[in-house]
Amino acid sequence: MPGNRPHLTDLSYFPGCSLESSARESNISMMAAAGILGLNLIELEDWNCCGSSSANILDKEIAFSLAVRNLSLAPPDRPLMAMCPRCLYQLREAHQRLQQEPETLRAQERRWGRPISLELPIIHFLEVLVRLGPARLTQGMVRNLNGLKFVPYYGCTLFRPPTLRKGTYYQGELGNVLTMLGGVALNRALSYRCCGSFLSAARADVVTPLVNEILASAVAVGAECLITSCAMCQLNLEIRCTWEPRLPIFHFSEILALALGAEDYEGWFTRHLVDPRPLLQARNLIP
Amino acid sequence: MNPIAPAPDRNLRDAASRIVLAEQDRFLVRDIQRLSGTSLSRCYHCRSCGNGCPFIRGMDFPPNGVIRLVQYGLRRQALESHTIWICVGCHTCSVQCPMGIDIAAVMATLRRLALEEGAMIAETNILDFHREVLHSIKQYGRAHKLGIMLRYKARVRQWFADLDVGLKMFGKRKMDLKASRVKAIGEITRLFIPHWKR
Numbered sequence: 001m002p003g004n005r006p007h008l009t010d011l012s013y014f015p016g017c018s019l020e021s022s023a024r025e026s027n028i029s030m031m032a033a034a035g036i037l038g039l040n041l042i043e044l045e046d047w048n049c050c051g052s053s054s055a056n057i058l059d060k061e062i063a064f065s066l067a068v069r070n071l072s073l074a075p076p077d078r079p080l081m082a083m084c085p086r087c088l089y090q091l092r093e094a095h096q097r098l099q100q101e102p103e104t105l106r107a108q109e110r111r112w113g114r115p116i117s118l119e120l121p122i123i124h125f126l127e128v129l130v131r132l133g134p135a136r137l138t139q140g141m142v143r144n145l146n147g148l149k150f151v152p153y154y155g156c157t158l159f160r161p162p163t164l165r166k167g168t169y170y171q172g173e174l175g176n177v178l179t180m181l182g183g184v185a186l187n188r189a190l191s192y193r194c195c196g197s198f199l200s201a202a203r204a205d206v207v208t209p210l211v212n213e214i215l216a217s218a219v220a221v222g223a224e225c226l227i228t229s230c231a232m233c234q235l236n237l238e239i240r241c242t243w244e245p246r247l248p249i250f251h252f253s254e255i256l257a258l259a260l261g262a263e264d265y266e267g268w269f270t271r272h273l274v275d276p277r278p279l280l281q282a283r284n285l286i287p
Numbered sequence: 288m289n290p291i292a293p294a295p296d297r298n299l300r301d302a303a304s305r306i307v308l309a310e311q312d313r314f315l316v317r318d319i320q321r322l323s324g325t326s327l328s329r330c331y332h333c334r335s336c337g338n339g340c341p342f343i344r345g346m347d348f349p350p351n352g353v354i355r356l357v358q359y360g361l362r363r364q365a366l367e368s369h370t371i372w373i374c375v376g377c378h379t380c381s382v383q384c385p386m387g388i389d390i391a392a393v394m395a396t397l398r399r400l401a402l403e404e405g406a407m408i409a410e411t412n413i414l415d416f417h418r419e420v421l422h423s424i425k426q427y428g429r430a431h432k433l434g435i436m437l438r439y440k441a442r443v444r445q446w447f448a449d450l451d452v453g454l455k456m457f458g459k460r461k462m463d464l465k466a467s468r469v470k471a472i473g474e475i476t477r478l479f480i481p482h483w484k485r
Contacts, residue, residue, distance in 0.1 A: 017430040022461040048428040048469045053376065054420035057398055065478050066424070112474070156377035162389045194341050194377030201439065202416040204449060206345035206373065235461070239452045271459050 011128065012080045013041040014070060016087040016231075017049050023231035023251065025268035030083055030125060030253035032262040036140050037132060041081070044073055050090040053198055067094035068108045068116065076117030083125050083253070085157040085230045092122050092164055124158070125253070126229065130173050134180055142261025145182035146283045150255075151218040152178070152185055153226045155233040156194040174229055174252055181259040189217040195233040200240055211240040215247055224279055227252050238273040248276030258285060311360035319357050323396040329386040330354045336380035336390050346370040347409075350380050350390050353397070366401040370394070372410035415442045425479050428469025433462040 019027040034041050047070050049055070051063030067090045074080045082088040098105045099118050109116055129137065152175040159169045175185030193214050196207030214237065218226055225248045228234045237249045254268050258280075265286060269277050280286045320327055330351060337349030347369040348356065356365040365371075374394040381389045401408060408414050419439045423431045436453060440446050456462050469475055477485060 017432075017467075020429065020467050021463045022432055022456070046470045048475055049424045049430050052420065052424075052430065054417040055424060056376075057395070057417050058402070058421050060399065062421075062478050066475070069474060156379065160378040160382055162378060162381045162387075162392075192379075194375060194379060196341075197375040197377070198416060198420075199342070199345075199373070199375055199413070201436065202410070202413040203345060203373070206342060209344065210341050239456065271461065273455055273459060 009038060010040045010042065010078045012044050012074050012078055014044050014047055014050070014074075014080060014082045014087060014091065016082065016084040017052075018231040018235075019083055022235060025271045026083065026231050026234070026251035026253050028264070029251065029257040029262065029268050032264065033253055033257040033260050036257070036260040036262065037129075037136060039128065039132075042078075044070060044080070047073060050084075050087040051094075052086060052090065056090075063090070064094055064097065065108070065111070067091050068098065069112055071095055071098070071120065072108070072112040072114040072116045074117070074120055076115075076120055079121040079123050081123050081125060081128060084232070085124070085155060086232065088122065088124050089157050089161055089164065092167070093161070095120065095122055096163070124170070124229075126158075126170050126173050126177070127168075129177055129256075130170050137177065137180055137260075140260045141181055143259050143285055145178065145255070145259055146285065148183045148255075148279075148283050148285070149186060149222060149224045150178065150183055150227045150250075151189040151191060151221065151223040151225075152187070153189075153191050153214070153218075153228045153233060153237070153249075155228065155230040156192060156197075158229055159192070174227065178227065178252075178255060178259075181256070183255070186218075186221045186223050188221050189223065190214045193217075195230075195236040196240065197232065197236070200236045204240060207236065207240045208242055211237055212243045215241050215243045218247060219243075223247065225250055225276065227255055241274075246274045248272065248274050248279050250276060310363070312362040313360050315357055315360045315362050315365070318400075319393060319396055322399070323389070323392040325389040325392050327354055327357060327388065327393065330358070330384075330388055331386070333385060335383045335385060339379045339383045341377065341379065342373050342375065345373045350374070350394070354388075354390070354393065357393070357397075363406065365397055366404065366406035367409055368397075369409040371397045371401065372408070372413045412443050415439060418442075423466070425476060427466045428472055428475040429467050431463070431466035433457075433464065434466060436462070 015027055049066055051066040055063035055066060159171050179185050196210050200207045227250045229252050234249050234251055258265055316327055332351050334351055336351050337343055340350060343349060353365055353368055353370050371394045376391045378391050381391050416439050419435045420430055423435050
């Protein structure tokens with residue numbers, strides 16, 4: 001379906017390691033939502049890990065080169081879209097450094113034997129939705145979210161990093177998009193609190209009280225579930241919570257795809273550690 | 288009323304952070320400022336960073352405490368602190384800092400120096416985890432969670448910690464047996480070979 005902004009129909013898509021494996025449900029549901037909205041997502045050919053936190057801590061240059069390899073694989077004629085906030089951050093930061101250091105750019109182009117576009121837009125899925133506009137979303141709506149009370153949980157990386165201060169941010173848009181589709185966003189919880197990231201693996205004792213605090217804040221404002229923009233946050237909130245009763249944690253793309261009428265949701269929701277189906281059944285969203 | 292008993296490690300901590308003039312590294316502040324690209328001398332220790340930090344409970348010094356160590360030139364204490372490894376770089380402090388100091392970048396720089404100089408690493412488990420992630424990236428070009436966790440567990444020898452979570456994730460097929468791989472893996476592994484050996 002050609003929109004009035006034709007340059008947004010074709011997008012390169014960078015899934016990242018989490019969406020490829022542990023958060024596959026997020027990947028599949030996002031593809032479903034994108035298909036319904038008429039976006040053509042073309043997975044970046046032979047992409048690699050963005051560098052992530054670990055590579056950055058041990059060796060900044062390797063992390064930078066890993067990110068740049070992905071940039072060198074992206075065709076310059078369509079925007080590169082990422083779903084994972086950390087990947088987005090790594091890719092943007094590397095791109096920014098290439099723009100500032102022509103010498104590094106040349107060295108990297110020689111290393112990969114491919115030209116790297118300095119004009120390549122690197123955007124998040126949320127930004128794509130905002131640019132599509134509310135009309136496209138409400139037209140596509142099949143299931144009204146029936147006043148599902150949720151806390152939009154952005155985590156720490158999507159809007160924070162100081163090196164990227166100059167970029168345009170779409171703060172609050174996760175709530176706006178889902179409110180448009182009939183949900184009720186509760187913004188007074190710890191929406192930007194860090195989920196614990198990799199400490200969840202090495203120092204679970206530090207992460208558990210944090211996650212409980214985030215969930216307690218959501219319960220306190222009367223939320224029925226949390227909707228995250230980050231796959232790692234979703235996992236950490238699910239596995240490190242010792243709070244009872246446990247709130248379902250959704251990927252943003254799942255709820256979006258559900259509202260837009262995707263039918264293969266059974267496969268996504270069975271992959272959750274906290275079964276979200278009773279809640280959705282109570283809201284008459286799924287049979 | 289009993290007087291408040293000093294915490295058991297109080298004396299130890301005092302000994303570790305006692306300022307010995309002869310051991311002070313006068314150039315530490317300059318080095319960290321240059322490497323991190325942020326100005327530490329602006330810090331006036333208002334403690335906003337520690338107030339917002341989600342991880343303060345796991346730290347031995349609050350973020351501004353580490354900055355203080357650097358300002359005093361206490362190189363060893365700064366590089367051997369737990370704080371620099373507990374920091375995940377969520378940038379909460381960097382955003383809250385009224386002087387606009389990118390504290391997360393300071394922590395990253397200190398971690399790098401600690402590794403380069405062979406300082407005693409306070410949080411070996413965290414470092415081991417990072418090493419396994421990087422190993423996976425070197426091998427497959429992508430992070431393979433099951434492989435990372437198995438190798439990490441073997442390294443720290445804590446097979447039973449978190450076993451329940453691991454099994455649950457495995458049961459929900461959140462950890463794949465087979466790693467997703469980059470086809471042109473040579474391009475990735477070459478990054479890990481020093482340039483004079485390529």
